[in-house]
Amino acid sequence: MRVRVYVTLKPSVFDPQGRTVTEALHSIGHDAVRDVRQGKYFELDVAAGTAAEASRIASAAADTLLANPVIESYRIDVDDPAAVGPGAAR
């Protein structure tokens, strides 16, 4: 089952990459982008019978390895084959 894990820096943590990207966007005229925060995005292929189980496995992976709780938080999204996926694919 496909599970997506989004890892972001906590709001209180300064994001040097995000700031650089914001500045670069402004310098080439993309001023409408007021701010950017950069995180990590993982696509996991998980051996699981149910969406709940997949989510549990992914959480465990995120807790131990994928995210550093001192600076990061994460969000999990299971591509339940039964349900309709979110977001416009491109």
Place this chain on the structure above:
Amino acid sequence: MRVRVYVTLKPSVFDPQGRTVTEALHSIGHDAVRDVRQGKYFELDVAAGTAAEASRIASAAADTLLANPVIESYRIDVDDPAAVGPGAAR
């Protein structure tokens, strides 16, 4: 408006980080995670009146800077304040 941009390596492009993370997960017992691909995740704060406009602005930013079209592709997700957001936040 909040726009999320997910940048992933094209499927044909080798992802050494993802492979190393997969192996690390296996070595600490997370065998159910069969494969990991690592990408980038951006949260943009966009000045836009409509979701469509926000999406257009984010696409332009992704095309020029956030994604490298030679090896990456991206997906955009607008957090339309009117609609209900996807995914379990954590």
Place this chain on the structure above:
Amino acid sequence: MKFAVVVFPGSNCDHDAYHAVKHVLGQDAEFVWHKDASLRGADVVLLPGGFSYGDYLRTGAIARFSPIMREVTRFAAGGGPVIGICNGFQVLLECGLLPGAMLRNRSVQFQCEFVHVRVEQVDTPFTAACVPGQVLRIPIAHGEGNYYAEPDVLTALEANRQVIFRYTTASGDVTEAANPNGSLNNIAGICNTQRNVVGLMPHPERACELAVGSRDGLVVLESVVKSVSSAGGALAGSPQ
């Protein structure tokens, strides 16, 4: 006196540390492979710089699961002196032996250059031979050395005098310009509450001979030799 230089896959300052300890300092040094189960009776543990696991995911994130880290943790808990340099510091942060985390440098670039750091505290095994306030000229070489800790953690670090090295000007002033990477409070190195585990981003082992630009870093290694010998081995944390 013996130093264990831990080698993770991707460590690349292991030979430099070994050279400094063995050939400059004249002490015994031994490489310890990350899959080993024993520190082989070492008196000091040194986690070297480099790119363990390619720095993939996050610096130090994967190395902390190496089998040897269990031994290192036990050694540290027993009061044994442990130093993490650059990537070694990042490993110590990831495994929780030291508090905080590393962010990308403010410049978003890898930076290799000489900097100045001020020795803030001399009551750790790695600064015991220093003069308080002594300024060392030693190099940095990292892309993620921007030290971060949550406000309460930072307050506690300062209150407990756990900040051991700070980036300063050549004359020892803490300024914004002297901070190469954006670290909070210009922090270059810290210790744990027991003060036996020290981590720092600059590379003292690269500054042990004038031929390579500076010998200011040698005092860090000399300190631990002094501490261990004066403690008569009492610092050695591993049950041999």
Place this chain on the structure above:
Amino acid sequence: MTSGPISDSVLERHGLKRDEYARILEMLGREPTLTELGIFSVMWSEHCSYKSSRVHLKTLPTTGPRVLQGPGENAGAVDIGDGLAAVFKIESHNHPSFIEPYQGAATGVGGIIRDIFTMGARPIALLNSLRFGSLDLPLVRRTMTGVVAGIAGYGNSIGIPTIGGEIGFDESYTGNPLVNVFCLGISRADEIIKGTASGAGNPVYYVGAKTGRDGIHGATMASAEFDDKSAEKRPAVQVGDPFMEKLLLEACLEVMKTDTLVGIQDMGAAGLTCSTCEMGSRGGAGVEIDVSLVPQRETGMTPYEIMLSESQERMLLVVKRGREAEVERIFEKWDLHAVCIGTVTTDGRMRVKDRGTVIAEIPNTALTDEAPLYRRPMQEPAYLAEVRRFDPAELGAPAAPAAVLRRLLASPGVASKRWVYRQYDHMVRTNTLVTPGMGAGVVRIKGTTRALALSADCNARFVYLDPYVGAQLAVAEAARNVACAGGEPIGATNCLNFGNPEKPEVMWQFAKAVEGMGAACRALGIPITGGNVSLYNETDGRAVLPTPVLGMVGLLEDADRAVRRTFREAGDVIVLLGESKAEIGGSEYLKVMHDRIAGSPPALDLAREAGLQRLLVAGAKTGLIRSAHDCAEGGLAVTVAESCFDTGIGAVVDLEAVGAPDQALTSVMTLFSESASRAIVSVVPARVPELLELAREHGVPARRIGLVGGSTLRFGIDGVPVAEVALAEAQEIWETALERALEVEPALA
């Protein structure tokens, strides 16, 4: 083996000409299979076969008392004493770096490092030579930023210091940057390992990254020009994995200590194909492999794809029969899995099977020694008549010398490259005695008293104006740079970056440059132990400036005597070694102030050059010469300025002392002429006579031209300033110019 008829379009896609195909038919005695056609196409590509360049390269001097390995192996090697060898080579990754700057440059670094440790040498230093278009263009800035980050990302991770290099800028590189990377390693002289397969029945092992579909036909791509259709021909971009390479490096060096290997070769351009047939060909043996045994990253890969993939970080090993377990165990220690994919045979053929069925069978020599060889037509380019007509009088009245100096210091070609090398770990391994920015990079060899000085150089404007003399000047400059550091030049490698060899004018440039390079190396006694040719560096029919880059290795017997470019102490005497003439052709001055590349390059007297280099080495040995800096781009004025930077001490120079008595040079000529075979050195006052005497013995004109001291750069005649700039201001201009040029412009209103 069955095959369909091969159509013109299939041949074209493989970059093969009809007559080349006819030779394939003749060599095989039958129609090739598609896999075989693919194999021929990569092996006979310009990149792998050197079909246009080989006849010329043969004329280069490749031997000498120190040469342990000349061209033909993965890298060259020279004896550096104490039973040690320096193993080194330079290679280009131009085309991939344009398509994807970060990964293209990174994988270039990965490739050259493999070439060095393949020989059993531990890599200890990297250099890079880069060329970009004008930094006014956002595309160029992005390319340069990406290339530098890619080089840093790979080299830093592996832990090999990048101790020097050079960067040039010219519009001709806009759509075709040059990314040349040099690596040097150290091995025991008697333990050099070759890329050879021999001993029938010995197993052939594959180790490293799994094979994917990346880079298929990369070698063929590097053998074609860029045009608007290039996008379609793009192979999947190769992504570097420095962590994997670090493991391979350590594991291979460990295996090599065990005497279990017959030969080893990395899989670079043309991947498995190239390593298989080259190893067989060198050992006079055959190699049989089964592609189904090759570790694969993707599913459903065809034998064609597996054979042609250019996935990075892979090695092919021939192991002594009976020693397999030892080899496997060492790789396992490093979490690598060595897989046996075939055996050595006696029949001199490359035989490829897929689950036992033969799908390709070609005599090795057909792919290597008997590959096509062309004597391409040559013709002197028409532009030369035009540029030679240049008359300095056309330029009109010169600008004020101080203003010119400021402009030159801000020119990206002259400005400090700190923005670049700060991103490179140049200190790891704690051997770097002279860091980037201080002249040729110098690394000590631990366990000995010796050190090596390394430099990469080429002034492409000079080569453009006169390929023969220009290439000689490149050799001279590279050798002079290492000599300034105190190193005796003992060997070189070259990377020849040119346009489309099918154009007679490009081929003429190439041939003349190789001729000049050979002549210079012979005169200076420097063997060329290997190198790389990169042709088809063109965009929309326009070639890059011909850029034959030299990577030079200099030996210092005494590491403690390494010399830096910077003056040491106020009161020291500044001495100009060499003759200054009115030579402004091809200069930085002409380019920056008048936007022209014209005239003739400076004249070069090779005997005088050799004398200067010997003098510099001798003067360094005794500590007589306290600082030395080669006089190159920007001439005397820039050289003096750079000698002051980072010291905080200025200089006072008397221009009247500079010119030869019989030459009335104008101030601008004196300050900015780029006459060859010159260096600015400093010496304590008491030892000036000693230096002048030593110079006389070496046949080198030497003049006392000024003193170190003060807080300005001051050039005067009879005490009257001709140009004076505050040192702090000059340094600020020079230090920040590149950063400012690379910064993204402020947002438009």
